[in-house]
Amino acid sequence: MLTLFYACALTIIALVLSFLTGRKRFETKTNLGLGDNFEMLQITRAHGNLLENALFFLILLFLLETVGQISNISIMILGDIFLLSRISHAYGITRPEATSIFRAIGTAGSILVLSVQSIWGLVISLNWLANNNWGF
Numbered sequence: 001m002l003t004l005f006y007a008c009a010l011t012i013i014a015l016v017l018s019f020l021t022g023r024k025r026f027e028t029k030t031n032l033g034l035g036d037n038f039e040m041l042q043i044t045r046a047h048g049n050l051l052e053n054a055l056f057f058l059i060l061l062f063l064l065e066t067v068g069q070i071s072n073i074s075i076m077i078l079g080d081i082f083l084l085s086r087i088s089h090a091y092g093i094t095r096p097e098a099t100s101i102f103r104a105i106g107t108a109g110s111i112l113v114l115s116v117q118s119i120w121g122l123v124i125s126l127n128w129l130a131n132n133n134w135g136f
Contacts, residue, residue, distance in 0.1 A: 002072060003062040006079040010054045010086065017047040017090060042098055046090040053110050057082050060117035069124055078113050085109025 021043050024030075028037045061079060064070050089106025092098075 002075045002079060003058060003065050006061060006083060007058050009083055010050070010058070013083075013086060013090065014047065014050055014054070017043065017050060021047050039094075042094045046093045049093070050086050050090060053086065053114065056114055057110075057117070060114070060121060064117060064121060064124075067124055070120065078117060081109050082113040085113065 024037070024040050024043050028035055028040055030037060030040055061075065065075055085106045085108075087106070088102045089110065092100035092103025092106055095102070
């Protein structure tokens with residue numbers, strides 16, 4: 001159920017960014033691609049970067065939650081950090097010149113969460129494989 005919450009929250013953020021991308025396309029009359037507009041590049045990267053990272057986050061979160069060897073509070077901490085990081089990144093990348101501490105914080109938080117999820121998942125799966133004769 002926790003994965004469901006984070007999937008819905010991230011989907012809402014993606015929908016907002018999709019709306020903002022569409023609005024920017026309308027304003028700049030850019031039907032396809034980026035045109036010559038830097039703001040178009042910024043909003044499309046905010047949207048694309050969210051989707052690129054959220055996919056791995058949600059898959060790993062679901063698997064870690066399903067395995068049941070991680071407490072719900074740990075799942076929530078990872079989810080909250082990732083959610084706030086993605087909001088921070090989207091805000092930071094859409095600032096003038098795309099230079100903002102929020103972008104850096106968002107990127108670092110996302111990388112941290114994905115790294116922790118990956119390592120935690122590897123530890124759990126390698127432990128299972130070792131105890132089950134490598135799956136045979």
